[in-house]
Amino acid sequence: MIIVDDLCKEFERTVMSKEDEAQTKRLAKSHKKGTLKQKKESFYAVNHVSFQVPQGEILGILGPNGAGKTTLLRMLGALMQPTCGSVAIEDENGNRITDPVQYKKSIGYLSGNTKLYHRMSTREMLYMLAEIYEIDKQTADERIENIAKVLDMHSFMDNRIEKLSTGQTQRASIARCLIHEPDIYIFDEPTLGLDILSADAIVNFMKSQKEAGKTVLYSTHYLEEAQFLCDRVLMIYQGKIVKEGSPEAIMEECGVGNLRDAFHHVMEEVDTL
Amino acid sequence: MNLKRMTALFKRELTDILRDKKTLIMMLVVPIIIYPLLIVGMTLLMSSIMSSQAEKTYLIAFENDTDLEKQIGDIIEDNEEKIGYKLEIVKENDCQGSLENGTIDAFVRVEENDKVLLCYLSAKDRSSTAVSALNDAFELYREELTKEKIEDAGLDAEVMLNPIRYEQEDYSTTEESIGNLIGSMMPFLIVTVILLGAIYPAIDVTAGEKERGTLETLLTLPITNFEMIMSKFLAVSCIACVSAVLNVFSMGGAMAFLVSSSLSSAANMNIEIHYETFIPGILFTIVVMMFFALLVTAVCMCTCVFAKNFKEANNYVTPVMLIFMFGSYAAMIPDLELTAQTAAIPIVNVALLVEGLFQFHYNYGLFAIVLFSNVAYSLLAIMILGKIYNSEAVLFSEGLSSVKLFTRRSDMKEKQMPGFGDVVLLLCIVLLLIFYVGTFAQLKFGFFGVAVQQLIILLCPLVYAWYMKADKTQLFSIQIIKPLQLAGSVMIGIATFVGALIIGALLMPVFPESAEGLTQLDDMVVNQPIYLLILVVAIMPAIGEELLFRGFVMGTLKKRCRPIVTIVVTTLIFAAYHMSLIKMFTIGIVGLGLTLVTYKTGSIAASMCVHFLNNLLSVLITKYPTQIQRVLPILFKDRLSVSDMLLLAAVVLICAAVGWMLIGGKKKEKQKR
Numbered sequence: 001m002i003i004v005d006d007l008c009k010e011f012e013r014t015v016m017s018k019e020d021e022a023q024t025k026r027l028a029k030s031h032k033k034g035t036l037k038q039k040k041e042s043f044y045a046v047n048h049v050s051f052q053v054p055q056g057e058i059l060g061i062l063g064p065n066g067a068g069k070t071t072l073l074r075m076l077g078a079l080m081q082p083t084c085g086s087v088a089i090e091d092e093n094g095n096r097i098t099d100p101v102q103y104k105k106s107i108g109y110l111s112g113n114t115k116l117y118h119r120m121s122t123r124e125m126l127y128m129l130a131e132i133y134e135i136d137k138q139t140a141d142e143r144i145e146n147i148a149k150v151l152d153m154h155s156f157m158d159n160r161i162e163k164l165s166t167g168q169t170q171r172a173s174i175a176r177c178l179i180h181e182p183d184i185y186i187f188d189e190p191t192l193g194l195d196i197l198s199a200d201a202i203v204n205f206m207k208s209q210k211e212a213g214k215t216v217l218y219s220t221h222y223l224e225e226a227q228f229l230c231d232r233v234l235m236i237y238q239g240k241i242v243k244e245g246s247p248e249a250i251m252e253e254c255g256v257g258n259l260r261d262a263f264h265h266v267m268e269e270v271d272t273l
Numbered sequence: 274m275n276l277k278r279m280t281a282l283f284k285r286e287l288t289d290i291l292r293d294k295k296t297l298i299m300m301l302v303v304p305i306i307i308y309p310l311l312i313v314g315m316t317l318l319m320s321s322i323m324s325s326q327a328e329k330t331y332l333i334a335f336e337n338d339t340d341l342e343k344q345i346g347d348i349i350e351d352n353e354e355k356i357g358y359k360l361e362i363v364k365e366n367d368c369q370g371s372l373e374n375g376t377i378d379a380f381v382r383v384e385e386n387d388k389v390l391l392c393y394l395s396a397k398d399r400s401s402t403a404v405s406a407l408n409d410a411f412e413l414y415r416e417e418l419t420k421e422k423i424e425d426a427g428l429d430a431e432v433m434l435n436p437i438r439y440e441q442e443d444y445s446t447t448e449e450s451i452g453n454l455i456g457s458m459m460p461f462l463i464v465t466v467i468l469l470g471a472i473y474p475a476i477d478v479t480a481g482e483k484e485r486g487t488l489e490t491l492l493t494l495p496i497t498n499f500e501m502i503m504s505k506f507l508a509v510s511c512i513a514c515v516s517a518v519l520n521v522f523s524m525g526g527a528m529a530f531l532v533s534s535s536l537s538s539a540a541n542m543n544i545e546i547h548y549e550t551f552i553p554g555i556l557f558t559i560v561v562m563m564f565f566a567l568l569v570t571a572v573c574m575c576t577c578v579f580a581k582n583f584k585e586a587n588n589y590v591t592p593v594m595l596i597f598m599f600g601s602y603a604a605m606i607p608d609l610e611l612t613a614q615t616a617a618i619p620i621v622n623v624a625l626l627v628e629g630l631f632q633f634h635y636n637y638g639l640f641a642i643v644l645f646s647n648v649a650y651s652l653l654a655i656m657i658l659g660k661i662y663n664s665e666a667v668l669f670s671e672g673l674s675s676v677k678l679f680t681r682r683s684d685m686k687e688k689q690m691p692g693f694g695d696v697v698l699l700l701c702i703v704l705l706l707i708f709y710v711g712t713f714a715q716l717k718f719g720f721f722g723v724a725v726q727q728l729i730i731l732l733c734p735l736v737y738a739w740y741m742k743a744d745k746t747q748l749f750s751i752q753i754i755k756p757l758q759l760a761g762s763v764m765i766g767i768a769t770f771v772g773a774l775i776i777g778a779l780l781m782p783v784f785p786e787s788a789e790g791l792t793q794l795d796d797m798v799v800n801q802p803i804y805l806l807i808l809v810v811a812i813m814p815a816i817g818e819e820l821l822f823r824g825f826v827m828g829t830l831k832k833r834c835r836p837i838v839t840i841v842v843t844t845l846i847f848a849a850y851h852m853s854l855i856k857m858f859t860i861g862i863v864g865l866g867l868t869l870v871t872y873k874t875g876s877i878a879a880s881m882c883v884h885f886l887n888n889l890l891s892v893l894i895t896k897y898p899t900q901i902q903r904v905l906p907i908l909f910k911d912r913l914s915v916s917d918m919l920l921l922a923a924v925v926l927i928c929a930a931v932g933w934m935l936i937g938g939k940k941k942e943k944q945k946r
Contacts, residue, residue, distance in 0.1 A: 077493055104493060120288065132495065132496060133495065134275075
């Protein structure tokens with residue numbers, strides 16, 4: 001189980017102050033050149049978020065661009081340190097794991113930004129990862145053989161990753177997350193930009209992992225996909241959770257027939273507030 | 274740190290770098306093929322051009338029909354060896370025209386007043402060669418004429434022409450002369466090859482990794498920041514070392530080939546060069562190079578990590594490269610030698626050391642300082658690198674930036690506190706200013722230069738703190754001190770001063786000068802009037818150094834570290850700052866006292882006062898030695914006996930205890946309230 005407690009992340013962004021706006025107008029009128037002072041202000045990309053995800057659940061994280069999905073997932077993957085709050089994994093015995101190294105051993109993290117090492121072959125990469133995850137040689141052999149079979153990668157296991165096609169690279173990326181058999185998968189827009197076959201392969205993979213009792217957290221813009229795949233969804237807007245529940249419950253609450261309409265409904269509701 | 278994980282990461286980084294074509298070309302092809310090819314090829318080409326020039330026949334004409342033509346013709350015929358070029362005299366009617374259209378290479382014109390002109394075209398290489406050969410022929414003719422004239426006058430021509438005979442005699446061995454030549458070029462070459470070897474891998478593992486998008490993948494792995502940085506750092510250092518060693522061998526080989534071929538062809542002399550005499554120098558050079566490669570790698574990585582891609586990193590690293598190359602010119606500055614001071618200056622120390630090694634100066638003490646300082650600077654750079662790798666602003670190009678100075682002043686928050694990055698940056702600024710401005714001022718203005726140096730130390734932290742809008746009261750521990758606490762501080766000051774005396778005496782057998790560090794001042798300052806001495810030697814350091822070390826450095830550390838770390842690090846920085854391995858221990862002890870009193874009392878006035886008294890004592894000892902000797906004879910003893918030591922140790926204990934009570938007692942009372 002993954003436990004998220006009061007999580008915040010502070011960022012800086014450049015904004016224009018009111019004086020500067022006035023200054024811009026003056027300058028535009030007089031056609032003179034001048035310097036503008038840009039102000040930096042801090043804001044919360046993730047703003048006091050708390051939730052829990054039990055084992056065997058697929059949680060979808062939905063929200064418009066810039067809502068804080070990626071930042072949230074990065075903190076859940078321990079890639080980023082939260083400004084405040086905490087993320088912890090609770091194992092079967094009820095022990096909470098917060099040490100980043102131990103924590104990362106239980107997480108399989110995949111996003112558009114986690115590219116693979118181009119100059120290595122998939123097999124070399126997997127053996128290297130096995131060493132880093134401290135998996136012994138024999139287990140590593142078995143797992144790699146098994147992963148290659150499941151993901152049908154035998155034909156390109158020894159080719160350099162830079163030579164692989166998009167679909168093959170995506171499979172190799174999934175292989176990267178599988179090598180240490182984590183309990184929790186965190187996927188940031190995993191099906192983005194993939195063709196139907198590759199996207200379906202990933203969706204099926206997530207389903208199979210859920211059936212195997214693993215937890216999956218994933219963000220997506222494909223609401224149809226989320227509707228039939230997720231046990232529960234979180235809708236995020238400006239760093240805050242604005243809706244939480246099963247897709248069915250949310251649709252019912254909004255009085256609409258699909259998740260896409262529900263999403264629009266929720267966003268409009270938030271905007272009018 | 275987990276060794277197994279780090280080995281795996283290190284292996285991965287190394288494989289990744291070695292599979293990059295750019296690095297491979299830089300590392301292998303350039304040194305092994307291009308350099309020897311260039312050096313040997315160019316030499317062969319040059320010598321073949323020279324010999325073909327010697328074989329050519331140059332055409333000369335005489336404009337006027339004079340006796341001169343025959344005379345010079347004879348000279349040319351008889352002295353072809355001496356002149357070194359083949360000259361042939363031809364008949365031409367329009368000499369100037371022929372010269373311009375290239376039928377002849379030079380001609381001789383005799384003017385009415387018997388002045389002879391050697392006419393040529395300086396824009397043509399052929400013509401220039403011809404005229405210089407012709408010039409030689411005329412010189413020989415002139416000598417012949419002079420001889421004839423002298424003999425006509427009935428004098429001995431030999432004696433008249435050479436009334437004194439002298440020659441130069443060189444007592445340097447051939448190896449020493451060659452070593453001197455190589456020594457002045459080698460540092461530049463070494464710095465360049467290490468840079469070339471380090472830069473590409475450094476960019477590849479930092480900015481390259483960001484560009485390829487594997488950095489985030491790396492961050493998902495169960496590894497600590499330290500393991501990640503060290504594996505990258507070690508991999509790049511390895512590559513830099515290997516490529517540097519390869520480079521040096523291939524260049525050394527090519528140069529040896531050059532020297533031996535030029536010696537055998539040019540001089541026709543039987544000079545035997547004992548190349549084996551250079552072996553120790555070369556071995557030491559390789560050792561120094563390895564340590565230097567660490568520094569270069571760390572600095573390059575620190576720079577490149579800020580870049581988002583390869584191209585940007587290339588731009589960032591170019592100024593760094595120039596600074597390194599500039600530093601290596603130190604070896605070419607005459608009279609700049611490796612001393613205890615220069616041995617601590619990065620880059621320059623390596624340049625001077627390598628130069629010295631090839632001139633057969635082996636000073637192991639300085640050697641150790643150079644290696645040590647290189648390791649120290651590399652560690653510093655790695656620490657900074659660690660800091661940068663912790664900064665999500667740099668890694669993900671978003672978030673909060675960590676070095677305060679790098680944000681715009683208008684965006685800075687009021688009353689903020691500096692970070693570690695600020696401390697390192699400030700110390701670097703002060704060091705550089707002292708080294709360049711301070712040394713210059715000292716050379717130029719003598720004693721007042723010392724004042725300039727103190728002023729730099731005083732102003733830097735103040736200006737830095739003002740610029741970043743720091744909370745000055747808190748940062749510099751500005752607080753009124755209670756008289757009792759001040760008394761306690763002075764007691765602790767006395768305890769540490771005496772403690773330093775004991776340490777100095779104990780270290781005497783190891784470092785003979787260690788005892789002097791505390792009480793003796795430079796000869797330069799002795800002759801100054803007392804009020805100036807007190808101002809520059811006692812008051813200014815007491816304010817400036819305290820503001821810098823007990824103020825800025827300790828103020829920053831206090832906010833972020835545990836007390837023990839703060840006190841130890843501040844003391845170490847203070848000791849290291851005096852740039853003397855010998856005085857380090859004694860100054861370290863005094864520094865510890867200064868740090869403790871400010872930490873305990875929370876007021877910088879305490880350490881300023883103690884520092885002032887300490888330096889005042891030095892001034893008084895230098896200025897009025899006899900009077901002080903009467904009061905405190907123990908300071909003037911060459912050797913301390915065991916009973917002296919015990920007495921001093923007792924003084925230390927009593928003063929420390931009393932001082933501690935005076936300071937601590939007050940504090941407890943405060944807490945009770």
